[in-house]
Structures are given as C-alpha cells and as structure tokens.
Amino acid sequence: MSSKSMASTHVSTKGTSLRPSERSSLMNIGKRVDYAIRALSYLAAQPANQAVSRREIQEKQDVPAHFLSKIMKRLEAGGVVQSYMGARGGFTLKKLPSDITLKEVYECLEGPLMLMACLDERLRACRYCSVCSQISVWHEAQRLLANYLAGVTVQQLANKAGLRDELASWTRADNRPLSVH
Numbered sequence: 001m002s003s004k005s006m007a008s009t010h011v012s013t014k015g016t017s018l019r020p021s022e023r024s025s026l027m028n029i030g031k032r033v034d035y036a037i038r039a040l041s042y043l044a045a046q047p048a049n050q051a052v053s054r055r056e057i058q059e060k061q062d063v064p065a066h067f068l069s070k071i072m073k074r075l076e077a078g079g080v081v082q083s084y085m086g087a088r089g090g091f092t093l094k095k096l097p098s099d100i101t102l103k104e105v106y107e108c109l110e111g112p113l114m115l116m117a118c119l120d121e122r123l124r125a126c127r128y129c130s131v132c133s134q135i136s137v138w139h140e141a142q143r144l145l146a147n148y149l150a151g152v153t154v155q156q157l158a159n160k161a162g163l164r165d166e167l168a169s170w171t172r173a174d175n176r177p178l179s180v181h
Contacts, residue, residue, distance in 0.1 A: 029106070030110075031067065032070075032071055032109050032110070033105065033106050033109055033110065035061075035063045035064075035067050035068065035071055036071045036074075036075060036105050036108075037102065037105055037154070037157065038061040038063055038159075038163065039057045039061055039063060039068065039071065039072065039075075039091075040075070040093070040097075040100060040105060040154045041061075041157040041158050041159040042057055042060055042061050042159050042160075042162055043057070043081065043091060043092065043093050043097075044097035044100075044154045044155055044157070044158040044159075045158040045159055046160070048092075049092055051084045051088060051089060051090035051092050052092070053089070053090040053091075054068055054069065054072065054091070056090070057091070060161075060162025060163070060165065061159075061162055061163050062163055071109065074108055074109050075105075075108055075109075076091075077108075078104075079094055079095070080093070080094055080095065080104070080105065080108060081093055081094055082094045093154075096155070097153060097154040097155035097158060098153050098154075098155040099153070100153060100154040100155075101149060101150045101151070101152060101154075102149040102153075102154075103146055103149035103150040104150075105154070113142065113145065113146050113149070114142070115138055115141060115142040115145070116138050118132070118135060118138075119135070119138060119139055
C-alpha cells in the first residue's frame with residue numbers, strides 16, 4: 001500500500017472514524033487552557049486587588065476577545081477570578097496566585113483531567129478493560145501529570161509586561177533580547 005493511500009485510510013472505533021492525524025481520547029491542551037493561563041499569569045503580576053480590564057488582558061496577552069469573555073466567565077464560576085462591572089471594572093484574582101494551580105485552571109475549563117476515557121469509565125468505555133495490559137500505564141501517566149500540574153502555580157508563570165510587549169523586545173533575526181550582544 002502506498003503512503004498516499006495509507007494516509008487516506010480510516011480506523012473505525014465504536015462507530016467513529018479517526019484519520020491518522022486526528023487525536024484520540026488522550027488529553028489535548030487546547031487554546032482555551034492556554035489563553036486562560038495567559039490571562040491569569042498577567043493578572044498575577046499586577047498589583048493586588050487592582051482590576052484589569054478585559055481589553056488590557058486581551059491586548060497584552062494576545063487573546064481573541066470572543067475566547068477571553070467565555071474563559072473569564074468560566075474562571076469566575078470556578079472561583080478563580082472576580083469580575084467588576086463599570087468604567088473601572090475588570091478582573092482580579094479571587095485567590096492568591098500561589099494557590100491557583102495549572103490543574104485547577106485546566107479542570108475549570110475542561111472538566112476532570114482524564115487522559116483516556118477508560119480510566120474513568122472502565123467497562124463502559126471499552127469491553128477489554130478487565131483484561132487490558134495498558135491501563136496501569138495510562139493510570140500512572142495520568143497520576144504523574146495531575147501531580148505535576150497541581151505543583152505548578154500561576155504565580156510561577158506571572159507575566160507583568162504581557163506577551164506582546166515581551167515579543168516586541170526581541171529581535172527577528174536571532175530571537176534574543178535586544179540587550180544581549
């Protein structure tokens with residue numbers, strides 16, 4: 001079989017078709033989580049209790065407005081940020097940045113951290129679960145990832161300037177800060 005015809009084949013599982021380039025149920029960190037962490041790291045670096053506008057976060061961290069509004073609502077519902085209405089409104093962290101973990105942010109946006117459905121659903125996800133030789137490997141990988149993300153805080157990623165400003169201070173040719181020779 002040629003590589004061209006192999007690329008167009010589909011693997012069917014439980015009535016769904018997967019192309020070779022598509023992701024399976026293994027965890028995929030999407031843009032929502034990335035954008036949320038950008039927003040929270042910017043808030044973490046600002047003076048305590050100073051509300052930062054959605055527009056400022058959007059501009060400094062290069063987050064599209066339609067994503068940011070939805071993300072901030074989820075983070076507020078999850079008890080991570082506080083929103084304030086009005087001309088001087090915006091967002092502040094509801095917790096100390098050292099108390100907000102990446103695992104918490106992920107789960108606030110995506111639900112429980114789960115590498116594979118069978119780790120949670122067992123026999124409902126796969127009829128081979130009771131005899132699976134892989135499940136212990138994936139269970140341990142999930143435990144390690146969850147523990148790692150629970151150990152990384154927003155404080156550790158705090159970003160005072162914002163990504164756009166930081167990027168502007170780098171040269172195009174060698175991607176090194178302008179002050180380095």
